[in-house]
Amino acid sequence: MRKKIVAGNWKMNKNSEETAHLIAQLRTEIPQSDAEVIIAPTFVNLAEAATQLKGSFIEVAAQNMHFAENGAYTGEISADMLKSVGVRTVILGHSERRAYFGEDDALLAKKVDAALKAGMRIIFCFGEELDERKKGEHFKVVERQLKNALFHLDGPSWEHIVLAYEPVWAIGTGETASPEQAQEMHAFIRKTLSDGYNKQLAEEVPILYGGSVKPGNAGEIFSKADVDGGLIGGASLVAADFAAIVAAA
Numbered sequence: 577m578r579k580k581i582v583a584g585n586w587k588m589n590k591n592s593e594e595t596a597h598l599i600a601q602l603r604t605e606i607p608q609s610d611a612e613v614i615i616a617p618t619f620v621n622l623a624e625a626a627t628q629l630k631g632s633f634i635e636v637a638a639q640n641m642h643f644a645e646n647g648a649y650t651g652e653i654s655a656d657m658l659k660s661v662g663v664r665t666v667i668l669g670h671s672e673r674r675a676y677f678g679e680d681d682a683l684l685a686k687k688v689d690a691a692l693k694a695g696m697r698i699i700f701c702f703g704e705e706l707d708e709r710k711k712g713e714h715f716k717v718v719e720r721q722l723k724n725a726l727f728h729l730d731g732p733s734w735e736h737i738v739l740a741y742e743p744v745w746a747i748g749t750g751e752t753a754s755p756e757q758a759q760e761m762h763a764f765i766r767k768t769l770s771d772g773y774n775k776q777l778a779e780e781v782p783i784l785y786g787g788s789v790k791p792g793n794a795g796e797i798f799s800k801a802d803v804d805g806g807l808i809g810g811a812s813l814v815a816a817d818f819a820a821i822v823a824a825a
């Protein structure tokens with residue numbers, strides 16, 4: 577039985593004071609749940625958030641990291657630095673990183689390797705753009721993204737991977753994939769894993785859905801057989817909404 581996961585991607589939102597405040601709200605408002613709860617504040621607030629949440633039911637994740645262990649990479653953060661402040665999970669491949677910072681499959685494969693080498697867990701994001709879906713290329717695009725960045729991994733490495741299918745046309749747009757569209761793609765992803773590895777591995781890898789998940793649609797999306805929870809953007813910044821989404825998981 578796969579455990580449900582609800583992860584909040586705060587993106588470039590919340591200063592230090594606001595981060596502490598939202599975390600305090602989440603600690604009181606999120607109901608008791610079997611779901612795993614993760615939040616990803618900005619880099620500068622990670623250390624403080626990890627300290628504030630030490631021993632609690634909420635885990636802290638980073639939104640990105642560099643592939644190198646250290647060195648002349650101005651403005652970048654390494655896996656070791658994340659681990660040194662208590663962060664053991666990192667989001668990689670988010671569509672905003674791909675679109676605005678030029679991150680491609682080859683770079684992401686290097687980041688994946690570096691994170692795994694450092695013993696971190698990865699929430700790996702991927703998904704098609706609107707024109708790709710309109711042209712009926714969404715399965716092909718998703719398969720390519722997965723294969724290029726992840727299929728060089730050996731089977732045991734997948735224990736540290738959480739997949740997050742995020743159709744780009746549904747991120748921050750208010751437009752959500754229908755529960756049926758999400759289920760159809762998640763089943764396809766599982767089949768791709770089964771074909772590339774084996775059925776057991778395909779059944780064990782958590783696959784989250786991301787794209788305008790809100791309290792009003794979370795329950796139906798999460799009820800689909802191959803949807804194991806969500807990666808939440810906008811709604812993770814409002815304690816009551818994120819709490820309601822966790823409750824729906």
Ligand code: PEP
Nearest residue numbers: 747748786787788809810
């Ligand atoms: C995201 O950025 O990962 C995301 C899913 O955003 P939103 O929930 O705002 O669509």
